[in-house]
Amino acid sequence: MTASFAIIAALTLASAVAAMSLRNLVHCVLMLMVTFAGLAVLYLQLGAQFVGFAQILIYIGAVAILIVFAILLTRGSEPPRQSIFSATWVVGVGIAVTVFGLLSAMILSSRAVTREMRPLPEATVRQIGEQLMNKYVLPLEVIGLLLTAALIGAVIIAMHEKEGK
Amino acid sequence: MTPLALYLLFSALLFSIGLAGALARRNAIIVLIGIELMLNAANLNFIAFWRYGPNPQALTGVMFVIFSIGVAAAEAAVGLALIISIYRHYRTTNLDQMDSMKG
Numbered sequence: 001m002t003a004s005f006a007i008i009a010a011l012t013l014a015s016a017v018a019a020m021s022l023r024n025l026v027h028c029v030l031m032l033m034v035t036f037a038g039l040a041v042l043y044l045q046l047g048a049q050f051v052g053f054a055q056i057l058i059y060i061g062a063v064a065i066l067i068v069f070a071i072l073l074t075r076g077s078e079p080p081r082q083s084i085f086s087a088t089w090v091v092g093v094g095i096a097v098t099v100f101g102l103l104s105a106m107i108l109s110s111r112a113v114t115r116e117m118r119p120l121p122e123a124t125v126r127q128i129g130e131q132l133m134n135k136y137v138l139p140l141e142v143i144g145l146l147l148t149a150a151l152i153g154a155v156i157i158a159m160h161e162k163e164g165k
Numbered sequence: 166m167t168p169l170a171l172y173l174l175f176s177a178l179l180f181s182i183g184l185a186g187a188l189a190r191r192n193a194i195i196v197l198i199g200i201e202l203m204l205n206a207a208n209l210n211f212i213a214f215w216r217y218g219p220n221p222q223a224l225t226g227v228m229f230v231i232f233s234i235g236v237a238a239a240e241a242a243v244g245l246a247l248i249i250s251i252y253r254h255y256r257t258t259n260l261d262q263m264d265s266m267k268g
Contacts (some may be wrong), residue, residue, distance in 0.1 A: 020185065021191075047216055050231075055234070086190065086260060096182070112169075113169045115168075115212030127224060151242065152237070154246035155246070157243070
């Protein structure tokens with residue numbers, strides 16, 4: 001468990017760093033796909049099969065492809081001439097390091113993380129489907145409405161405007 | 166160190182990488198990628214707490230992650246549409262040049 005976790009975690013973190021620091025945007029998205037795949041493997045390791053496969057389908061299959069389309073539509077595939085980091089990048093990295101320091105100090109000093117390993121809970125797709133149809137039916141409807149509204153809104157925002165209007 | 170603490174530390178590191186990218190990069194699309202990384206780190210926290218929590222039969226963490234993935238997909242679609250629309254007006258995705266509302 002620990003060896004496989006270490007390998008997957010190192011791969012995921014390295015690809016996340018690469019996704020945030022490479023010069024070519026298409027390479028960034030390819031590295032982002034590796035990060036999403038590593039996270040899906042971690043979900044599978046934790047016993048959440050449905051979420052793992054949903055991660056692969058939605059993030060690698062849809063979101064990453066959408067980002068590639070956006071990069072190609074905005075001609076971002078050509079590497080920029082000037083620096084890829086903004087003028088205030090030192091402040092940004094400093095804030096991120098501070099946040100990580102605070103979070104890890106909180107995690108390591110917390111008593112909630114000393115729990116023992118429990119037997120693997122059952123989370124079959126059948127159970128998830130029954131819960132979605134009984135207890136969580138209203139959130140399911142709301143998220144359907146949200147996705148429809150987001151789809152229509154995205155199309156309207158990105159639609160080509162008529163000239164001279 | 167317990168497995169839960171390892172997962173939480175990993176997710177905190179992933180969140181910080183996403184935050185650093187969102188704050189330090191110049192390109193708007195990379196900023197959106199950083200936000201996606203932060204959302205994914207939060208999802209991993211939910212799954213880890215569900216797995217090692219006191220009542221995993223309730224499936225609460227899994228349900229929250231499923232809805233969170235749905236909201237993140239909607240956010241990515243609208244965000245990329247906004248970036249494409251901004252690119253049409255300004256001919257750039259460089260955030261330092263989008264300063265027409267700067268006082």
